[in-house]
Amino acid sequence: MPRGILLTANLPQLQNLIKRDPPGYRDEFLQQWNHYNSIRQIFRLNPDEHAAQFRELVAFIAQVATCYPKETQEFPSHISSTLMESYGVLFPETRKALIQTLVMLRNKGVTTSIDLLKCLFPLLPRTTSPALRSLIRKTILTDIRTANMKSKNHKLNRSIQTMMFGMVERGLDDQNFGNKGKAKEISSDGKGTGHGEDAMWAVILTKELWRKGIWNDAKPVSIVALGCLHPIVKVQSASMHFFLGDEEAQEDSEDEEEDVDVRALHHRREINKKTRSGDKKLQKKLNTAKKKKYGNDPSQPNFPALQLLHDPQTFAEKLFDILNRYDKRFSLDHKILMMQLVSRVMGAHQLCVLSFYTYILKYLTYHQLRVPTILVSLAQSVHELTPPDVLTPVIRKLANEFVHPGVASEVIAAGINAIREVCRRQPWAMEEDLLGDLIEYKKSKGKAVTAAARGLLQLYREVNPGMLKKRERGKEATMGMLSGNHQPLPFGHSAGAAVDIEGLSLLEEHLQKLREQDNPEEMDEDAAWNGWDAESDSSEDSDGTGWVNVEDSGQEYFDVSDSDDENEKKGEEQNEATAPKEPTLSTLATTKILTPADFALLNDLRIQAATKAVESGGGSRAKRKLAELETSKSHQRGESASAFISEEDILGPRKKLKADYEERMASIQKGREGREKFGSRKGKKTKETPSSSTNREKAKKKPIMMILSSGAVRGKKKASLRQKQQKLREHIDRAKKARR
Numbered sequence: 001m002p003r004g005i006l007l008t009a010n011l012p013q014l015q016n017l018i019k020r021d022p023p024g025y026r027d028e029f030l031q032q033w034n035h036y037n038s039i040r041q042i043f044r045l046n047p048d049e050h051a052a053q054f055r056e057l058v059a060f061i062a063q064v065a066t067c068y069p070k071e072t073q074e075f076p077s078h079i080s081s082t083l084m085e086s087y088g089v090l091f092p093e094t095r096k097a098l099i100q101t102l103v104m105l106r107n108k109g110v111t112t113s114i115d116l117l118k119c120l121f122p123l124l125p126r127t128t129s130p131a132l133r134s135l136i137r138k139t140i141l142t143d144i145r146t147a148n149m150k151s152k153n154h155k156l157n158r159s160i161q162t163m164m165f166g167m168v169e170r171g172l173d174d175q176n177f178g179n180k181g182k183a184k185e186i187s188s189d190g191k192g193t194g195h196g197e198d199a200m201w202a203v204i205l206t207k208e209l210w211r212k213g214i215w216n217d218a219k220p221v222s223i224v225a226l227g228c229l230h231p232i233v234k235v236q237s238a239s240m241h242f243f244l245g246d247e248e249a250q251e252d253s254e255d256e257e258e259d260v261d262v263r264a265l266h267h268r269r270e271i272n273k274k275t276r277s278g279d280k281k282l283q284k285k286l287n288t289a290k291k292k293k294y295g296n297d298p299s300q301p302n303f304p305a306l307q308l309l310h311d312p313q314t315f316a317e318k319l320f321d322i323l324n325r326y327d328k329r330f331s332l333d334h335k336i337l338m339m340q341l342v343s344r345v346m347g348a349h350q351l352c353v354l355s356f357y358t359y360i361l362k363y364l365t366y367h368q369l370r371v372p373t374i375l376v377s378l379a380q381s382v383h384e385l386t387p388p389d390v391l392t393p394v395i396r397k398l399a400n401e402f403v404h405p406g407v408a409s410e411v412i413a414a415g416i417n418a419i420r421e422v423c424r425r426q427p428w429a430m431e432e433d434l435l436g437d438l439i440e441y442k443k444s445k446g447k448a449v450t451a452a453a454r455g456l457l458q459l460y461r462e463v464n465p466g467m468l469k470k471r472e473r474g475k476e477a478t479m480g481m482l483s484g485n486h487q488p489l490p491f492g493h494s495a496g497a498a499v500d501i502e503g504l505s506l507l508e509e510h511l512q513k514l515r516e517q518d519n520p521e522e523m524d525e526d527a528a529w530n531g532w533d534a535e536s537d538s539s540e541d542s543d544g545t546g547w548v549n550v551e552d553s554g555q556e557y558f559d560v561s562d563s564d565d566e567n568e569k570k571g572e573e574q575n576e577a578t579a580p581k582e583p584t585l586s587t588l589a590t591t592k593i594l595t596p597a598d599f600a601l602l603n604d605l606r607i608q609a610a611t612k613a614v615e616s617g618g619g620s621r622a623k624r625k626l627a628e629l630e631t632s633k634s635h636q637r638g639e640s641a642s643a644f645i646s647e648e649d650i651l652g653p654r655k656k657l658k659a660d661y662e663e664r665m666a667s668i669q670k671g672r673e674g675r676e677k678f679g680s681r682k683g684k685k686t687k688e689t690p691s692s693s694t695n696r697e698k699a700k701k702k703p704i705m706m707i708l709s710s711g712a713v714r715g716k717k718k719a720s721l722r723q724k725q726q727k728l729r730e731h732i733d734r735a736k737k738a739r740r
Helices: 003-008 011-020 023-045 051-067 075-089 092-108 113-126 130-147 154-169 195-211 218-227 233-243 262-271 276-294 303-307 312-325 332-349 355-363 371-380 388-402 409-425 432-443 447-463 475-483 504-517 563-575 596-615 620-636 647-651 661-671 695-700 711-718 721-739
Strands: none
Touching (some): 011 023, 023 051, 023 075, 051 075, 092 113, 113 130, 130 195, 154 195, 154 218, 195 233, 218 233, 233 332, 262 661, 303 332, 312 332, 332 371, 355 388, 371 647, 388 409, 388 432, 409 432, 409 447, 409 647, 447 475, 504 596, 596 620
16 A cells, blocks of 8 residues: 555654654655645635544645645745634634644744734634633743843734734724713724724733833824824723733723622632632732722823823824713713823923813812822812913812811811812912911811821922912011012913022032042042943944043143132132122033932932021921932932822821721731631730739639638538539539540
8 A cells, every 4th residue: 555545543653753754755745735725715705624633734735845845835825814714613622733733833844923923913803712812822921021131023013013003993983972981882894803902902011011111202102192092982091001000911801890809809709619719819809809899000000101192182082082072971980080191291292282171170078988099189280381270260169169167177278278289280370369368277277187287288388389379488588578479470481591400509519529638549530431331342443433532532630710700719718808709600511521420429418408407497398308309219210209299198197097808807817927726825924924823813822811701612501502514514524626
């Protein structure tokens, strides 16, 4: 019998022989290839028939495709077309086998990453199996990450980003805003789900690639920004959470979730069988319940994404237009989400969307749900370029709704704090009469109200003390007004050009002390640049485009101080005794190239000077100055120093809230640390440090003559027979329990 007939029923053996000798078994491979083409034609007409044989032949050809590249040139396109055309009617095993075959061909170099991803992206929204969907998602992310590992693969990135743009743009024409995002509608071609699922997966994958640092430019930000304008609420929500700092994947969660009963979860865990998977599921549900109760922290926005927005003014106007036009279709939580994003874009880019303040007026009531978040959004949208006449009605509404005797002290404190945060960004929005009324609340009995009123008073002592009454200005503000130093700038005016670096004289004095001490290590200019020049390798090229060494160039050094400067200095020294002393400017910036190490040292010196000012009784101004310097230093170290405010800034100091179940249990467990399982160790001999015995132990060792007249002994003598029987029965029961 021919050799091929013997190997037909044993494809693994034939696969092994082909890999060892491809030319010798070429005829046998062609026979199987013709068989595969016949089965494929039958399979396209009826996928239920010969499914197992088709999977076996596909796996065989994928293994030996590298041995016959010319014959199997069209094999990847066969698999892709089968998946795209018949995905809905294929068996789950067949779908998974074909996808794994494509991945194998990509790993072997038979097909490219672009062809693989162009096939997998449309399949992702159409997949209903969680396991297969996870496999496709992981494959896409891994392939893009591998392609961009050594260097940016711009060709692949552009192709994939164009595909994602198309997935999001296909649903923008639908004006049916307010759809809950279930994406149950069928597309016009009848071959897949609607545009909601396509856009959702495009946003999810873009967020994941951004979070992993694979994509970090403006193009992925533009994809998610386009998703914020999508008519499907689910797509909008996922896109807006990206800019608000919430990177969690929300595609597997429904919009409306039932409340989680924490006590029921713990009770169910106690009575059910203890397993590791059960512990993980319980912890996941507890985390979900905690996030739903307290909410995600909105005070840490995604700063790089906000700064990379293309045309932020148009983006903010379009997003607010959707919010205003379809206000009645959205839920309150979604509307607040949109307010947060609009306000943060306005604050980050100093934009003016004036209709936003008119829209938010109807939500500024103390009985409004989630009103602290709304007040935070209002304050974040204000900046120094916001017109004051637009904010004045907002300030009045806050004062009328929140600050009056008919509400609780917490409401008054929140209202005054919100007004303070708005006025901190635009002081000219406040009216003088209203300011005087608000400051009077500093005499309130509530701690939070007093702190809020004093904070507003201190703000205007710094920015515009002229709006305060004379007795409210304070010593520093009054003296500043008399000297002309506390003149507020009108709206639209900016401060004059800087003439000196703040605190540079401190650095000059420090360097002068080092010169006097003759410390060469601290004065080494070359060492000061170590670790700061990130592109030193690229700048020192052999073609002479790098830094030029002055010593080797043959040029002479020049002196920055000329004869005129010396004469001026001599004249100043002669007139020093007769003329009043004016503040002198440091010449260090014009005589020395300041290194990054110098600026770091300058920040430390400024913090030291501010600390000394606080210790010497500099007052609240010195304390705030020290806090600003420390915040700036932590921001330079890369720590999260948010420029936006949080709900805590609006609510102010409050009483400690009642602990929930998790907090109470944590406190109980903390008190049990280092203690025996049952009872206390009081008076026990096994303690680390010896102590006296208990009173019960001492009573057993007392002499009989000391206890004869005690009430216990006399009571035993006078006890009846019935009482003695009861005591004996109790003793017998205790003895039985002790023996068990």
